[in-house]
Amino acid sequence: MAKKLSSNYPGVRFREHETRKDNRRPDRYFSIRYRCRGKNMEEGIGWASEGWTAEDASRILGEIRQNIRRGTGPQSLRDMARAARGEADAAEAAPLTFGELARRYLDWAKRNKSSWKEDEYLLAKRVLPLFAHRPATSLTRTDTEQFRDALLDAGGLSPMTIKHHLVVIRRVYNWAASTPVADDPGHMLFEGRNPVSGIRMPLVDNERIRFLTREEADRLLEAAGERLPEMHDIILLALLTGMRRQEILGLMWQDVDLVNRIISIPARLTRAKRSRKAFLDEETAAMLQARREHAQSPFVFPGAVDGRRDPDHVTRQFDALVNGIGLNNGVTDPKHKVVFHTLRHTFASWLAQAGADIHHLMELTGHKSISTMQRYAHLMPGKTRAIASLVSRRASPAPKGVPPGSSES
Incomplete structure (x- = not known):
């Protein structure tokens, strides 16, 4: 040619x-x-x-x-x-609008993501009112940066919440960039630069550092037992296994082995999408045994939402208990407030204080990142001090027969 x-x-x-x-x-x-x-x-x-x-x-x-x-x-x-x-x-x-792209993404998410409701809420609340009628290809990095800055300037939203809004926009475009057009598989629904790519995310410092003392945990369980017996059992399981709220409320009796005191948490419930084990002590095993004797549902904690309890209702009940006994009195920093996730943080903190190492913490909590578990390192002072004491300006005696300054092979 x-x-x-x-x-x-x-x-x-x-x-x-x-x-x-x-x-x-x-x-x-x-x-x-x-x-x-x-x-x-x-x-x-x-x-x-x-x-x-x-x-x-x-x-x-x-x-x-x-x-x-x-x-x-x-x-x-x-x-x-x-x-x-x-x-x-x-x-x-005609090019797809961002609103149409988001609608198609949510149709897919409802079939493939357990957290699709969060994406739907974030899009509907602030993203779609601004971008729904814009052609998807017209959104630029400048647009999303201005959106970020407007949310920051308006106040009332935490940096993490603003980051979630940006992430859901990025998620829509990433999905569209890997999804072919129905009648033209050679082309994707979106082909171009993701408008969120490369922008600076809000600085997030919301690492929770509060965990319950044993006295506080006793007060919380006592209050729940008097007012909300079902919540008592949920709190106890979270506190002594480190399971997340979604893992507890989605738990089915088929996942519970009371003979060996093991819960097999299925991958569909975990954030990392990997199954893991939770181990029961005598108290949690007895609690679950009592529940099983009266069980009329495949779910350990049944309710009206797809057969299980409503997670938002559980959170509201938990917050009411915490406020009722004053655990958050005078606390203004969100990192110090007691929330449901504090129970999981308490489980890991108690383990660290008892001498568990980082790898055991990762295995029992299901965390994938060692850096995430570093927040518990300061709770292991005895072990850290023992390791540090191995280094001294005074040399330890060399093994018999080995000259100073040499190393054994």
């Missing part, structure tokens, strides 16, 4: 036919080059013998580039051809 040559119009190239002529000159085939959705594109326009000129190609290229900048109208020759075939095809060629 003949080599493509540049014309006098930027972005327009042509190649000459080896034998065919057009007005005694070699027939020329024109093409246009541009960048769309993060990709370099080149599309053929037509032959000079068919009436096409470099100027025509340049005019069409200008229209396409303008549509790409605006995020409206046909953004390729292929889209133009569809639009020319009629209104139905033109509608199909």
Whole structure:
């Protein structure tokens, strides 16, 4: 094939036919080059013998580039051809709005993510009112940075909450970038740069450092036992196994082995999507045995939401108990407030104080990152001090028969 040559119009190239002529000159085939959705594109326009000129190609290229900048109208020759075939095809060629992209993402998330409701809430609350009618390809990094700054300036939202809003936008685009168009598997629903990619996330420092003393835990369990016996059992299980709220409320009797005092937490309930074991002491085993004797549901803690208890209702009951006995009196820093997750933090903290090492903590809590578990290192002062004492300016005696300064092989 003949080599493509540049014309006098930027972005327009042509190649000459080896034998065919057009007005005694070699027939020329024109093409246009541009960048769309993060990709370099080149599309053929037509032959000079068919009436096409470099100027025509340049005019069409200008229209396409303008549509790409605006995020409206046909953004390729292929889209133009569809639009020319009629209104139905033109509608199909129109770029998806962010709202439509988000709707399709949520349809997928409802089938594949246990936390889809959180994504739906974040999108509906603040993202879609601002971006729903914008063409998905028109959102830029500047748009998402301005969105972040507006949330920060408005106040009332924690840095973590603002980060969640940005993450859900990124999640929609990442999903669309890996999901092919239904009738055109060679193209994705979104092809381009993720508008959240590379922006600076709000600085988050919400690592909870509060854990319950044994006296506080006793007071909490006593209050729950008097007012809300069901909550007493939920709190006890969280406190002595480190299980998360979603893991406890989704727990089924088939996962509980009371003979060996083991709970097999299935991957579908864990945040890391990996199953793990929780071990029961005498108190938790007795509590579960008593519940099983009166069980009428496959769920350990049955309720009205898909057969299990409503997690938000559990949180509200827990907060009422905590406030009722004054565990949060005078506490203003969120990191120091007692919340349901404090029970899991208490479990890990008590383990660390008892001498468990980082790897045992990771295994029992299901954390994947050692850095996350470093927050408990300060609770192991005895072990840390013992290791540190191995280093001294006074050399320890060398083993018999080994000269000073040498090492055994």
